[in-house]
Amino acid sequence: MENVLIIDDNIKFAEDLELLLKSSYKIFRADTSFKGLEILKRNHISVVLLDLQLPDIPGLDMLEKIHSDFDALLPIIIITEYDDIQYVVKAMRLGAFDFLSKDFHVDLMKEKIEQALKQKNLKLRIDGLQNNVSFTDDSFIFACEEMKKINYEISKIANWDFDVLLLGETGVGKDLIASQIYQRSNRKDKPFVPVPLRSLSESVLESELFGHEKGAFTGADRMKIGKFESANKGIVYLPEISNLPENIQLKLLHFMQYKTITRVGHDSRKGELNLDVRLIMATNENLEELVKSGRMREDFYYRILGVNLKIPPLRERIEDVIPLSYYFLNKYSSQFGQMQYQFSDEVLTAFREYEWKGNIRELSNSIKNALTYTNDNILSLKDFPNITGRKNSLHLGLENLLYPDGNYPNFIDFELSNRIFYIKTMLKKAEGKISLAAKLSGLTPQGFRKIMKQLNINQ
Numbered sequence: 001m002e003n004v005l006i007i008d009d010n011i012k013f014a015e016d017l018e019l020l021l022k023s024s025y026k027i028f029r030a031d032t033s034f035k036g037l038e039i040l041k042r043n044h045i046s047v048v049l050l051d052l053q054l055p056d057i058p059g060l061d062m063l064e065k066i067h068s069d070f071d072a073l074l075p076i077i078i079i080t081e082y083d084d085i086q087y088v089v090k091a092m093r094l095g096a097f098d099f100l101s102k103d104f105h106v107d108l109m110k111e112k113i114e115q116a117l118k119q120k121n122l123k124l125r126i127d128g129l130q131n132n133v134s135f136t137d138d139s140f141i142f143a144c145e146e147m148k149k150i151n152y153e154i155s156k157i158a159n160w161d162f163d164v165l166l167l168g169e170t171g172v173g174k175d176l177i178a179s180q181i182y183q184r185s186n187r188k189d190k191p192f193v194p195v196p197l198r199s200l201s202e203s204v205l206e207s208e209l210f211g212h213e214k215g216a217f218t219g220a221d222r223m224k225i226g227k228f229e230s231a232n233k234g235i236v237y238l239p240e241i242s243n244l245p246e247n248i249q250l251k252l253l254h255f256m257q258y259k260t261i262t263r264v265g266h267d268s269r270k271g272e273l274n275l276d277v278r279l280i281m282a283t284n285e286n287l288e289e290l291v292k293s294g295r296m297r298e299d300f301y302y303r304i305l306g307v308n309l310k311i312p313p314l315r316e317r318i319e320d321v322i323p324l325s326y327y328f329l330n331k332y333s334s335q336f337g338q339m340q341y342q343f344s345d346e347v348l349t350a351f352r353e354y355e356w357k358g359n360i361r362e363l364s365n366s367i368k369n370a371l372t373y374t375n376d377n378i379l380s381l382k383d384f385p386n387i388t389g390r391k392n393s394l395h396l397g398l399e400n401l402l403y404p405d406g407n408y409p410n411f412i413d414f415e416l417s418n419r420i421f422y423i424k425t426m427l428k429k430a431e432g433k434i435s436l437a438a439k440l441s442g443l444t445p446q447g448f449r450k451i452m453k454q455l456n457i458n459q
């Protein structure tokens, strides 16, 4: 039996809760935060049910304390008397697993505890993987810190039932992440319905999304249900929400607010249709600009921004480049005759330096193309004609990179991880003369020496 700790100063409530749960879990109770911490010290607790209004340490601080002092992965379910969404969202952002108001149904509570236990195991599995590269069940691959955080956010977001907006350049993995949210959510056994909107005209779009009644327009000789209705209890995924006609923006806004729709041509006297659908939306456009130029309604913009996740471009995820490259190499190799393919060292270096404007999609396509045309089982630069030439400016092909006025880019223009390379290159350029290297870098010789020391660079 798993151990569940209830921290709540309302003793009557905690007793009732214990009665309801004690057939399924071993229950511990604490009526102050301090007592809760004592129990956590001495017992292996699997889930904490935490009241936010505690007499000693405030709930939100307690939440952080449990994660920092005991177990960063310990699922904490917030129990709240208040439907203060801002407060709850804060708790969720701080890493709470879920929340329930105090008038919950006991089955719902059990379900949440079970989810929390499952989630904990999944996270342990992902975090525990060797060699620092993580895979989830659906080949979602990443190695960098930033993506580890995002992976954690995905799990959190999956469990809140809010609508979600995914932001990021083309090819960064928004579709993949939408499907990850779905698979980790409690809607995973219900429909997931992606609706690509780009190529459709306004009227087709509207009936595609919301359906139409018989006779709604010429040619509508039968009633048709839309994607929202067919996704009921599940998730509708809109992969590109920029450039939606205003009428559709209004309809979506209405849906997000009231969770109701009307089919095209529906008699308004008959009322609206209630649906339980969660929305995931994505865009690779800059939404502020769309609002400024009047192509997106401001109220729509603010509404969809509610819970959002920004996915960084591949050039800012350098540590992911090599794991992803091998992943695609293995994936496509099997389609090209089971040869043991390899990348040459130059290719791997070039991959890490390249800009990847098309992000992971471009990487994947480049490798697929290379395998299609190569005669060799070692893929070299000539197999990647698109790569040569454009470089990630953070990754300085410094040898050639002289700014028009004769200066090199400044040391401070570079991220920490690139600075070692930068300093070494500058030293080489200056043939080891520190005063010259410093001058080229826009630093004083003392400053340059200090940085060499900090970065552990010897001449």
Ligand SMILES: Nc1ncnc2c1ncn2[C@@H]1O[C@H](COP(=O)(O)OP(=O)(O)OP(=O)(O)O)[C@@H](O)[C@H]1O
Residues within 6 Å of the ligand: 139, 140, 141, 142, 168, 169, 170, 171, 172, 173, 174, 175, 176, 177, 239, 283, 284, 324, 360, 361, 364
């Ligand atoms: N972390 C990852 N691990 C493995 N494959 C990935 C990862 N991220 C993206 N991909 C793959 O890269 C391709 C592009 O990703 P996806 O279609 O999700 O991009 P997108 O952000 O939706 O792009 P667009 O804005 O153009 O629609 C897909 O084939 C996807 O499976």
Ligand SMILES: [Mg+2]
Residues within 6 Å of the ligand: 174, 175, 239
């Ligand atoms: Mg997409």
